[in-house]
Amino acid sequence: xxxxxxxxxxxxxxxxxxxxxxxxxxxxxxxxxxxxxxxxxxxxxxxxxxxxxxxxxxxxxxxxxxxxxxxxxxxxxxxxxxxxxxxxxxxxxxxxxxxxxxxxxxxxxxxxxxxxxxxxxxxxxxxxxxxxxxxxxxxxxxxxxxxxxxxxxxxxxxxxxxxxxxxxxxxxxxxxxxxxxxxxxxxxxxxxxxxxxxxxxxxxxxxxxxxxxxxxxxxxxxxxxxxxxxxxxxxxxxxxxxxxxxxxxxxxxxxxxxxxxxxxxxxxxxxxxxxxxxxxxxxxxxxxxxxxxxxxxxxxxxxxxxxxxxxxxxxxxxxxxxxxxxxxxxxxxxxxxxxxxxxxxxxxxxxxxxxxxxxxxxxxxxxxxxxxxxxxxxxxxxxxxxxxxxxxxxxxxxxxxxxxxxxxxxxxxxxxxxxxxxxxxxxxxxxxxxxxxxxxxxxxxxxxxxxxxxxxxxxxxxxxxxxxxxxxxxxxxxxxxxxxxxxxxxxxxxxxxxxxxxxxxx
Amino acid sequence: xxxxxxxxxxxxxxxxxxxxxxxxxxxxxxxxxxxxxxxxxxxxxxxxxxxxxxxxxxxxxxxxxxxxxxxxxxxxxxxxxxxxxxxxxxxxxxxxxxxxxxxxxxxxxxxxxxxxxxxxxxxxxxxxxxxxxxxxxxxxxxxxxxxxxxxxxxxxxxxxxxxxxxxxxxxxxxxxxxxxxxxxxxxxxxxxxxxxxxxxxxxxxxxxxxxxxxxxxxxxxxxxxxxxxxxxxxxxxxxxxxxxxxxxxxxxxxxxxxxxxxxxxxxxxxxxxxxxxxxxxxxxxxxxxxxxxxxxxxxxxxxxxxxxxxxxxxxxxxxxxxxxxxxxxxxxxxxxxxxxxxxxxxxxxxxxxxxxxxxxxxxxxxxxxxxxxxxxxxxxxxxxxxxxxxxxx
Numbered sequence: 001x002x003x004x005x006x007x008x009x010x011x012x013x014x015x016x017x018x019x020x021x022x023x024x025x026x027x028x029x030x031x032x033x034x035x036x037x038x039x040x041x042x043x044x045x046x047x048x049x050x051x052x053x054x055x056x057x058x059x060x061x062x063x064x065x066x067x068x069x070x071x072x073x074x075x076x077x078x079x080x081x082x083x084x085x086x087x088x089x090x091x092x093x094x095x096x097x098x099x100x101x102x103x104x105x106x107x108x109x110x111x112x113x114x115x116x117x118x119x120x121x122x123x124x125x126x127x128x129x130x131x132x133x134x135x136x137x138x139x140x141x142x143x144x145x146x147x148x149x150x151x152x153x154x155x156x157x158x159x160x161x162x163x164x165x166x167x168x169x170x171x172x173x174x175x176x177x178x179x180x181x182x183x184x185x186x187x188x189x190x191x192x193x194x195x196x197x198x199x200x201x202x203x204x205x206x207x208x209x210x211x212x213x214x215x216x217x218x219x220x221x222x223x224x225x226x227x228x229x230x231x232x233x234x235x236x237x238x239x240x241x242x243x244x245x246x247x248x249x250x251x252x253x254x255x256x257x258x259x260x261x262x263x264x265x266x267x268x269x270x271x272x273x274x275x276x277x278x279x280x281x282x283x284x285x286x287x288x289x290x291x292x293x294x295x296x297x298x299x300x301x302x303x304x305x306x307x308x309x310x311x312x313x314x315x316x317x318x319x320x321x322x323x324x325x326x327x328x329x330x331x332x333x334x335x336x337x338x339x340x341x342x343x344x345x346x347x348x349x350x351x352x353x354x355x356x357x358x359x360x361x362x363x364x365x366x367x368x369x370x371x372x373x374x375x376x377x378x379x380x381x382x383x384x385x386x387x388x389x390x391x392x393x394x395x396x397x398x399x400x401x402x403x404x405x406x407x408x409x410x411x412x413x414x415x416x417x418x419x420x421x422x423x424x425x426x427x428x429x430x431x432x433x434x435x436x437x438x439x440x441x442x443x444x445x446x447x448x449x450x451x452x453x454x455x456x457x458x459x460x461x462x463x464x465x466x467x468x469x470x471x472x473x474x475x476x477x478x479x480x481x482x483x484x485x486x487x488x489x490x491x492x493x494x495x496x497x498x499x500x501x502x503x504x505x506x
Numbered sequence: 507x508x509x510x511x512x513x514x515x516x517x518x519x520x521x522x523x524x525x526x527x528x529x530x531x532x533x534x535x536x537x538x539x540x541x542x543x544x545x546x547x548x549x550x551x552x553x554x555x556x557x558x559x560x561x562x563x564x565x566x567x568x569x570x571x572x573x574x575x576x577x578x579x580x581x582x583x584x585x586x587x588x589x590x591x592x593x594x595x596x597x598x599x600x601x602x603x604x605x606x607x608x609x610x611x612x613x614x615x616x617x618x619x620x621x622x623x624x625x626x627x628x629x630x631x632x633x634x635x636x637x638x639x640x641x642x643x644x645x646x647x648x649x650x651x652x653x654x655x656x657x658x659x660x661x662x663x664x665x666x667x668x669x670x671x672x673x674x675x676x677x678x679x680x681x682x683x684x685x686x687x688x689x690x691x692x693x694x695x696x697x698x699x700x701x702x703x704x705x706x707x708x709x710x711x712x713x714x715x716x717x718x719x720x721x722x723x724x725x726x727x728x729x730x731x732x733x734x735x736x737x738x739x740x741x742x743x744x745x746x747x748x749x750x751x752x753x754x755x756x757x758x759x760x761x762x763x764x765x766x767x768x769x770x771x772x773x774x775x776x777x778x779x780x781x782x783x784x785x786x787x788x789x790x791x792x793x794x795x796x797x798x799x800x801x802x803x804x805x806x807x808x809x810x811x812x813x814x815x816x817x818x819x820x821x822x823x824x825x826x827x828x829x830x831x832x833x834x835x836x837x838x839x840x841x842x843x844x845x846x847x848x849x850x851x852x853x854x855x856x857x858x859x860x861x862x863x864x865x866x867x868x869x870x871x872x873x874x875x876x877x878x879x880x881x882x883x884x885x886x887x888x889x890x891x892x893x894x895x896x897x898x899x
């Protein structure tokens with residue numbers, strides 16, 4: 001006798017890419033065992049035990065027959081515990097305990113406890129967003145994650161706390177109170193630029209980096225305020241829009257760094273991994289489907305790499321692709337995934353192995369060839385992408401005690417916002433000067449002056465490619481001045497952030 | 507060793523021998539020295555112990571090595587020749603016309619090398635000054651070295667130094683375009699790229715050769731720059747010069763060796779006074795305490811050369827008339843700051859702070875000045891490339 005075939009839909013994630021998974025269940029005469037097929041991993045295989053116990057403990061019936069559950073497409077590896085809920089619904093539908101028609105229209109994701117309660121899983125937010133992308137209109141979600149799910153527009157989350165709620169929802173009995181989405185949270189106040197004494201060069205570079213999204217390299221002896229400046233640069237960035245904040249939250253959720261009941265952060269992320277970071281931790285990786293790394297966790301925000309030259313070169317070179325394309329593509333035997341990774345990189349480094357090159361207070365004890373080798377660790381292609389390079393000097397005590405107030409972050413942030421708006425209006429779609437194509441960029445420059453300058457600079461060892469990158473910074477300088485055309489003086493200033501001070505007398 | 511092998515080596519050495527150098531002597535010396543535990547310096551000592559030879563030096567040398575010719579190795583010597591040839595070197599033996607006469611004075615009592623490999627032109631007989639100092643130099647040191655070397659070269663004085671980074675390089679760079687020219691005494695063989703930055707294509711050494719200067723080495727082509735070898739070349743620097751000026755150096759600086767070697771030859775030494783609190787001033791300040799003259803101006807240098815070479819005083823040009831310099835491209839207040847600090851560098855932050863101009867304006871001006879060659883950016887800040895005129899120097 002052929003009995004009903006129940007189908008419930010769930011979502012599998014390959015990176016951030018959602019794929020529809022049909023959970024099919026049927027009962028047939030035979031020994032009362034659960035047969036789970038369709039490449040389940042260990043967590044999915046254990047779902048059988050969880051679901052069976054949860055159903056029984058909730059006063060529902062587990063069939064005394066052979067139950068076969070298939071997760072289709074059968075060749076896609078399924079990971080995690082988010083299939084518990086669709087599996088339970090499919091079994092309940094196959095045994096006639098919930099309406100078959102309602103189940104076949106249902107999308108669900110969530111983990112079941114042995115007591116039948118429904119819990120949120122790692123990556124709950126990208127699962128919800130994924131279901132929306134796949135065409136779901138309604139989704140059964142754990143009640144704890146409902147407010148977060150309500151952030152996703154175009155999809156109605158149906159909160160369920162346990163299997164009783166699930167049965168009620170499928171029978172059409174729903175709570176009619178509309179869900180309030182998670183409120184955006186401004187986060188703690190950022191440290192203020194007014195705390196930075198002196199350092200006019202670095203202040204200028206930080207302002208340019210915030211306005212144009214240019215990567216920044218700060219070199220200087222220990223204690224000259226590199227980390228302090230990096231934090232304040234983060235404070236100058238404008239808040240994320242809600243869509244951007246959801247995108248960022250989804251990545252954090254996937255990495256297990258965000259719980260569903262956490263507030264939605266509208267401040268751009270600030271990540272500062274320690275210098276013994278591995279390549280996998282930095283750009284993403286791991287067994288099976290690669291997980292997002294620090295670059296992706298800092299998406300739309302700031303990635304601070306302190307002691308940049310202490311990071312192994314192979315790890316640094318892994319940064320080149322994300323810095324160029326704004327995303328990380330990880331190809332593994334099991335999967336090829338891409339994560340967004342548009343970060344503003346702030347690198348901090350000592351100028352030489354002992355740290356005191358250029359320090360007026362202490363003589364540098366390094367041999368010139370060691371300095372050269374030390375700097376060579378920052379490979380050429382990566383160094384090329386660090387558009388703003390500033391050598392910091394430690395502050396004299398007089399300047400520290402000097403009472404004149406420095407400009408506060410609020411004033412700088414206002415200028416940054418104006419420049420960003422100008423760039424966004426010119427390029428469209430909130431693009432930063434950092435990401436604009438050089439050919440497009442050249443159309444906004446005063447040509448004859450620049451041609452002369454390019455010729456003069458090639459004599460100083462600047463390549464054409466480097467010149468193009470300098471133009472992006474020059475564009476930002478012009479934007480901060482409110483000028484539409486980039487002229488020679490803008491490029492001259494931009495160049496000053498690129499000509500590296502020669503470690504040996506030139 | 508067979509006579510045939512030595513004859514073959516002689517023929518091969520012919521094209522490498524400098525004009526006036528006997529290839530047979532060269533071949534015999536090379537075949538003799540390539541064997542282990544033999545040095546040309548030892549040969550000089552053996553000759554010196556016997557007093558000044560009555561015959562020409564090359565004959566005396568030939569007579570000395572002939573005793574051991576049987577144990578010589580012509581094949582090994584012949585393998586060295588292509589390496590010298592690739593570097594465009596000519597070889598000369600002490601006492602030959604292609605060997606700097608000043609270095610050969612009183613040989614073998616003085617310690618000039620027996621053999622000298624020269625890339626480029628042989629150093630001229632013009633008055634010569636050695637400007638030496640530390641590798642780890644401050645902007646003050648390199649600024650002064652460049653100032654002295656440029657003025658000396660402009661006055662027709664040849665500048666020698668050791669080709670190292672720091673003071674040496676600053677002196678070579680400043681001198682290479684002037685009429686005086688410059689010579690490097692390497693601390694290694696010609697076929698060893700050291701210091702790497704100077705030896706690379708288009709680097710300082712290439713520029714010196716293109717500018718008509720020379721690279722000298724007493725070593726076989728593949729000898730690495732070991733400490734003893736690098737220090738030994740300082741005596742050659744001193745031997746080539748009529749005057750040694752020590753600019754900056756630590757308490758154990760090789761510049762002290764150069765000064766010592768010059769004193770042994772009875773040649774004058776000057777020292778540039780340094781900041782007494784900076785370790786890099788130990789060498790010149792110690793020399794000053796020992797009674798050498800102070801060099802505070804290019805005029806001091808030229809005067810010392812003139813008094814030393816009374817006979818040559820007529821040929822020694824006076825300091826050239828000041829050529830009017832191009833107007834500065836820097837804003838006035840920025841130029842004043844840099845000129846006041848010269849030859850010390852001024853950090854960018856300090857320039858911005860003291861001039862009161864916006865950071866962007868100052869940076870753009872600095873780029874213009876670097877393109878114009880007026881300013882150099884160093885690890886410790888910006889510095890004027892030439893001595894400012896305002897102080898009357």
